[in-house]
Amino acid sequence: MNIKVVVKALEGYTSCDVADALSKLKVPHGGFLAGLTMWSPKRQDGPTKVVGPAYTVRYVRKNYENEPQPSGHYVSSFHQHQYSDERLISLQIDSIPSGSVVFISAPARSINACYGGLMSTRAKYSGAVGTIVDGRLRDLQEHRDLDYPVFARDVGTTAPAETMRVAAINEPVRLNSDDQDATIHPGDILVGDLNGVVCVPQHLAEKVIDLIPSQLEADEKVAADIKNGRLVAESMKEHRSGVKKP
Amino acid sequence: MNIKVVVKALEGYTSCDVADALSKLKVPHGGFLAGLTMWSPKRQDGPTKVVGPAYTVRYVRKNYENEPQPSGHYVSSFHQHQYSDERLISLQIDSIPSGSVVFISAPARSINACYGGLMSTRAKYSGAVGTIVDGRLRDLQEHRDLDYPVFARDVGTTAPAETMRVAAINEPVRLNSDDQDATIHPGDILVGDLNGVVCVPQHLAEKVIDLIPSQLEADEKVAADIKNGRLVAESMKEHRSGVKKP
Amino acid sequence: MNIKVVVKALEGYTSCDVADALSKLKVPHGGFLAGLTMWSPKRQDGPTKVVGPAYTVRYVRKNYENEPQPSGHYVSSFHQHQYSDERLISLQIDSIPSGSVVFISAPARSINACYGGLMSTRAKYSGAVGTIVDGRLRDLQEHRDLDYPVFARDVGTTAPAETMRVAAINEPVRLNSDDQDATIHPGDILVGDLNGVVCVPQHLAEKVIDLIPSQLEADEKVAADIKNGRLVAESMKEHRSGVKKP
Numbered sequence: 001m002n003i004k005v006v007v008k009a010l011e012g013y014t015s016c017d018v019a020d021a022l023s024k025l026k027v028p029h030g031g032f033l034a035g036l037t038m039w040s041p042k043r044q045d046g047p048t049k050v051v052g053p054a055y056t057v058r059y060v061r062k063n064y065e066n067e068p069q070p071s072g073h074y075v076s077s078f079h080q081h082q083y084s085d086e087r088l089i090s091l092q093i094d095s096i097p098s099g100s101v102v103f104i105s106a107p108a109r110s111i112n113a114c115y116g117g118l119m120s121t122r123a124k125y126s127g128a129v130g131t132i133v134d135g136r137l138r139d140l141q142e143h144r145d146l147d148y149p150v151f152a153r154d155v156g157t158t159a160p161a162e163t164m165r166v167a168a169i170n171e172p173v174r175l176n177s178d179d180q181d182a183t184i185h186p187g188d189i190l191v192g193d194l195n196g197v198v199c200v201p202q203h204l205a206e207k208v209i210d211l212i213p214s215q216l217e218a219d220e221k222v223a224a225d226i227k228n229g230r231l232v233a234e235s236m237k238e239h240r241s242g243v244k245k246p
Numbered sequence: 247m248n249i250k251v252v253v254k255a256l257e258g259y260t261s262c263d264v265a266d267a268l269s270k271l272k273v274p275h276g277g278f279l280a281g282l283t284m285w286s287p288k289r290q291d292g293p294t295k296v297v298g299p300a301y302t303v304r305y306v307r308k309n310y311e312n313e314p315q316p317s318g319h320y321v322s323s324f325h326q327h328q329y330s331d332e333r334l335i336s337l338q339i340d341s342i343p344s345g346s347v348v349f350i351s352a353p354a355r356s357i358n359a360c361y362g363g364l365m366s367t368r369a370k371y372s373g374a375v376g377t378i379v380d381g382r383l384r385d386l387q388e389h390r391d392l393d394y395p396v397f398a399r400d401v402g403t404t405a406p407a408e409t410m411r412v413a414a415i416n417e418p419v420r421l422n423s424d425d426q427d428a429t430i431h432p433g434d435i436l437v438g439d440l441n442g443v444v445c446v447p448q449h450l451a452e453k454v455i456d457l458i459p460s461q462l463e464a465d466e467k468v469a470a471d472i473k474n475g476r477l478v479a480e481s482m483k484e485h486r487s488g489v490k491k492p
Numbered sequence: 493m494n495i496k497v498v499v500k501a502l503e504g505y506t507s508c509d510v511a512d513a514l515s516k517l518k519v520p521h522g523g524f525l526a527g528l529t530m531w532s533p534k535r536q537d538g539p540t541k542v543v544g545p546a547y548t549v550r551y552v553r554k555n556y557e558n559e560p561q562p563s564g565h566y567v568s569s570f571h572q573h574q575y576s577d578e579r580l581i582s583l584q585i586d587s588i589p590s591g592s593v594v595f596i597s598a599p600a601r602s603i604n605a606c607y608g609g610l611m612s613t614r615a616k617y618s619g620a621v622g623t624i625v626d627g628r629l630r631d632l633q634e635h636r637d638l639d640y641p642v643f644a645r646d647v648g649t650t651a652p653a654e655t656m657r658v659a660a661i662n663e664p665v666r667l668n669s670d671d672q673d674a675t676i677h678p679g680d681i682l683v684g685d686l687n688g689v690v691c692v693p694q695h696l697a698e699k700v701i702d703l704i705p706s707q708l709e710a711d712e713k714v715a716a717d718i719k720n721g722r723l724v725a726e727s728m729k730e731h732r733s734g735v736k737k738p
Binding site for chain 2: 609630
């Protein structure tokens with residue numbers, strides 16, 4: 001199935017519909033990436049939906065004397081010493097493919113932001129459909145003025161160059177989390193709305209699209225039954241038995 | 247005092263007024279349940295107030311191979327092996343008494359949601375006045391479209407059945423917290439508004455209603471004094487001396 | 493430079509512009525105070541900007557039997573035993589200088605709020621331009637009804653007197669944080685908007701004002717270039733070379 005067809009199909013569903021299908025396909029937590037919520041165009045409100053293949057950027061912590069050093073060990077696969085850190089930050093944003101969802105990963109618990117207004121300006125020009133920041137965003141009003149969707153972990157005010165540098169573009173990135181183990185691969189389909197963000201592994205996208213309609217149909221029947229006073233247990237027993245299984 | 251009279255009386259006050267009275271009655275932190283905030287009908291905005299006796303549902307973690315196991319020990323008091331986990335989830339939502347506030351407790355730091363749109367549809371049909379989720383809610387737009395109040399710790403996308411199961415209905419549940427020790431008992435009066443949620447122990451409800459008016463009256467006089475330029479210290483000294491004590 | 497001139501100049505910029513200048517001046521994290529966000533007049537929305545010299549109030553934990561004791565050691569520099577704790581709380585709010593930004597520090601991870609509606613009523617009367625609470629605020633609707641800006645870590649319902657007391661007024665206070673080391677000194681210029689709060693050390697304020705305009709001018713040119721399809725890397729290389737350095 002063509003990627004455009006996949007995206008078009010998924011745009012008709014909520015992140016929860018997608019997660020339901022992924023749960024059936026045994027993807028842990030239905031692909032949910034906890035902690036990444038909508039900041040632009042509105043704060044977790046309205047019909048905004050972002051669907052597209054992931055274009056990933058990974059920042060790593062620089063040796064920053066004012067903060068404790070991370071105990072882990074980072075391997076840079078990208079950093080080329082002929083470029084300044086600031087130049088690398090702008091290079092990654094110039095390479096965004098049209099239709100993609102930019103996924104930017106900052107080092108865990110970063111105080112500095114890793115995404116700002118100029119980057120959304122370029123991302124929008126490049127035809128990206130939205131950006132998801134596993135870290136802090138800044139220039140909040142600028143993203144909103146662009147009417148460009150941005151999801152993030154939190155807000156911030158300060159540019160990244162002081163404390164972090166770009167280490168990898170379009171390589172797998174791990175979600176910053178103490179509670180779950182999730183990795184976003186380039187090309188995975190990211191689906192974001194006011195409930196949060198779900199990551200659909202590329203090879204499961206067609207199966208997800210195949211599974212959703214009969215689930216949705218059953219849930220609509222259950223909702224109608226409930227409004228007519230029928231018990232949830234009873235209605236689910238009837239309507240969910242016919243739901244498509246993987 | 248009849249429960250309907252208690253609820254009617256408390257509906258006239260904010261969660262802060264109620265907490266002030268509970269503080270005087272030596273309830274730790276004035277009964278505040280930190281971290282549970284309004285998501286529907288709006289995000290911590292507007293005049294929404296939820297007041298009613300707690301109907302509690304407690305989920306526990308299932309043996310879930312993709313995640314670390316909890317170190318504690320859960321005792322299931324409800325799980326009946328003739329029912330599937332999904333059926334248990336729907337059974338608890340079919341038993342909500344009219345006028346109640348549903349309090350749903352998920353295992354601490356759950357990634358999966360434990361509350362969704364169909365449950366609000368049924369809760370509203372049953373005459374519940376709102377739901378408070380010590381965990382994640384999903385289907386955010388559905389709750390808002392129902393104009394049904396839901397408070398929660400955070401949002402999510404994924405159904406509960408993969409990682410948790412219902413273990414107890416209408417038994418005491420402990421708040422998920424590293425910082426405070428609070429337990430919600432069935433029948434306790436839950437009061438929620440844009441400041442958060444307060445739990446009024448059932449046997450203290452009448453005392454709370456008795457204590458609030460003179461406190462409110464004093465605070466209104468202090469506010470008026472301040473707007474006329476009087477010092478807070480001076481005004482409080484005068485007006486708070488007459489406030490009713492337990 | 494007169495403090496009024498400094499404030500007037502900074503009011504024309506966002507917290508991000510100010511952080512950019514502070515980063516150049518080697519202030520860690522560009523002076524950003526992570527975790528303190530706008531709650532009033534709106535929740536992280538709209539053009540609200542707060543700029544003014546800090547008037548600081550520090551609360552410390554009382555010996556509170558219902559909670560674990562802090563392992564650290566607090567030194568009270570203010571507590572005068574002829575005043576009650578409640579009276580001290582009101583005394584500090586009566587002494588706010590016109591034009592200042594009130595910065596109130598609660599003990600880390602406090603469940604009780606340390607700031608409420610009467611305090612904003614007085615702060616507004618005193619001519620304060622806003623309040624920043626490193627802790628919980630309560631009476632959210634009252635601050636909004638006053639159209640008075642309040643930033644805070646979170647919401648709450650319960651008055652402070654049960655668990656904390658005022659220990660110091662207009663002395664340096666340390667930000668509650670596990671991830672950064674920041675101290676707010678009385679007279680530092682606090683700048684808050686929908687991105688968060690930045691603290692400008694008093695002796696750097698003029699340098700910040702001197703550095704911002706050429707940075708802003710360059711960024712505007714880059715934004716214009718991007719909208720015309722120019723690469724970010726290329727445009728930044730041209731326009732940022734002329735940006736003023738400290």
